[in-house]
Amino acid sequence: GAGVSQSPSNKVTEKGKDVELRCDPISGHTALYWYRQSLGQGLEFLIYFQGNSAPDKSGLPSDRFSAERTGGSVSTLTIQRTQQEDSAVYLCASIRVDTDTQYFGPGTRLTVL
Amino acid sequence: GENVEQHPSTLSVQEGDSAVIKCTYSDSASNYFPWYKQELGKRPQLIIDIRSNVGEKKDQRIAVTLNKTAKHFSLHITETQPEDSAVYFCAEGRTDSWGKLQFGAGTQVVVTP
Numbered sequence: 001g002a003g004v005s006q007s008p009s010n011k012v013t014e015k016g017k018d019v020e021l022r023c024d025p026i027s028g029h030t031a032l033y034w035y036r037q038s039l040g041q042g043l044e045f046l047i048y049f050q051g052n053s054a055p056d057k058s059g060l061p062s063d064r065f066s067a068e069r070t071g072g073s074v075s076t077l078t079i080q081r082t083q084q085e086d087s088a089v090y091l092c093a094s095i096r097v098d099t100d101t102q103y104f105g106p107g108t109r110l111t112v113l
Numbered sequence: 114g115e116n117v118e119q120h121p122s123t124l125s126v127q128e129g130d131s132a133v134i135k136c137t138y139s140d141s142a143s144n145y146f147p148w149y150k151q152e153l154g155k156r157p158q159l160i161i162d163i164r165s166n167v168g169e170k171k172d173q174r175i176a177v178t179l180n181k182t183a184k185h186f187s188l189h190i191t192e193t194q195p196e197d198s199a200v201y202f203c204a205e206g207r208t209d210s211w212g213k214l215q216f217g218a219g220t221q222v223v224v225t226p
Contacts, residue, residue, distance in 0.1 A: 031212050042202060042218040056213065091156065095212040100145050102212060104156040
């Protein structure tokens with residue numbers, strides 16, 4: 001079946017604008033994760049979902065960041081009033097409840113001018 | 114909180130030689146240790162993982178060893194090839210935590226012909 005998909009693949013925005021990033025997990029995967037990867041850096045955990053609830057939001061950098069998941073499937077990560085330091089690749093990953101393997105999407109490259 | 118230290122940050126090897134990457138962790142409850150490979154511009158992909166009930170696991174040219182007492186685990190790549198060039202991330206987690214992982218900072222491996 002299809003893997004994890006994300007859209008858009010690239011997003012260029014102006015400082016101060018809001019952006020919305022989308023993640024479509026693998027069908028049937030119950031847990032979903034968002035990470036941020038700055039250029040040449042590791043994977044910074046942002047938030048994860050069990051079904052539609054988010055037990056751990058500890059990685060969200062500020063209150064400008066929020067995420068939701070509906071129907072136990074698609075998730076959106078919203079960044080309000082974007083800043084230049086928000087520029088990064090945003091990756092999502094999904095996992096089936098009875099395994100531990102995280103399957104990553106291709107990422108959304110966000111550039112804030 | 115938990116953290117994972119990964120060394121070295123960069124590793125240059127001659128084709129055919131072996132490469133070793135080491136990670137240390139602090140959470141004694143961690144019992145799942147995957148390794149991900151990320152080629153330039155691509156998504157991270159799982160290459161091998163190990164659980165705390167074994168000390169070593171092999172898959173062709175790659176192997177992972179785990180020392181729970183010392184809280185460290187290592188990735189070994191033998192007979193390296195140019196296509197092994199990538200960034201490698203270690204991670205640790207608990208199988209009772211819905212797959213949440215803490216990632217190392219990554220190792221850039223360059224295999225020169």
